[in-house]
Amino acid sequence: MPSNEAVVPLGRARDPRDTLGRPMRDLRISVMDRCNFRCPYCMPRETFHDSYRFLKSAERLSFDEIVRLARLFVSLGVQKLRITGGEPLLRANLADLVGDLTAIAGIRDVALTTNGVLLSKYASELKAAGLARVTVSLDSLDPETFRRLCGGFDELGAVLEGIADAERAGLVPLKINTVIQRGVNDEGALDLAARFRGTGIVVRFIEYMDVGNRNQWQQELVVPSAELHARIHARWPLVPLDRNYVGEVATRYAYADGSGEIGFISSVSQPFCGDCSRARLSSDGGLYTCLFATHGLDLRAPLRAGASDEELLSLIRTRWTARADRYSELRATLRAGVAQEPKIEMNYIGG
């Protein structure tokens, strides 16, 4: 099993561990709370309607503020950055930020997650700025199902074109994230697998999760990865692959016939909190230590009040070393127990 420990021999002050001994290795940076889709499991239109109050641009961290914070997170052990949203490609001049982030010493990977609609427009400039690769959210190849799952937009063609242009631009390995819901789009899973087999593009099937507070999540709509794996394996035999690194969320499989790889992200049936090394920065500068967090640490206020690097490092370190998050492992108990505090919305911190 490959490990990234040898790469960064840092002292505890510079490599803080949380209460479960987990280091901080991945930082997901939401650069935009707005999105040009209204996927019901993330930003249902009823809530995120036309007069919904999104952040004003001055409320979002500036690129300089994001880069400064990213540099501090890197000095605490972070090696991989993922740019998310909402929809990150709605943030103007994003290539400038990518250029600055990829220049940070110690960064090994800068990736981006997008719904793909604007990818054709920006793929080349993002690549030129240093972006390594992209992950595109695509839940169905059936135009009607696609339309329903993105909140009513006929953009399937644009997304598929964006994927092709991103590949042409060299933003590879390109991954597809597909959230599977029973009776909604699970019947199309094999079509997605068929479409990208042999292309080098890796489809990852994600179990439907109770992110945020608005998607009326039901356990019955979850298709456990084991079940989906069995369906695909029956069609194209699969062989397990090792993880690329400790903390990787997807369980990887190769097609036995050599046609590439797929993955399963099974937060519900096979939680992976044990080595979760992900921190999240919201577009207005909140530090969240779990996708299902209910509270964050405001870094924007001290940042704008003139805090020194050491003061900011101390805030981040203190929050991380106190971290005990393992929502997915406790989901059943937490959901059965007393009413939970509202969780942070996914458009705010990215997936």
Ligand code: SF4
């Ligand atoms: S539920 Fe929270 S702690 Fe568990 S893997 Fe997801 S983000 Fe990490």
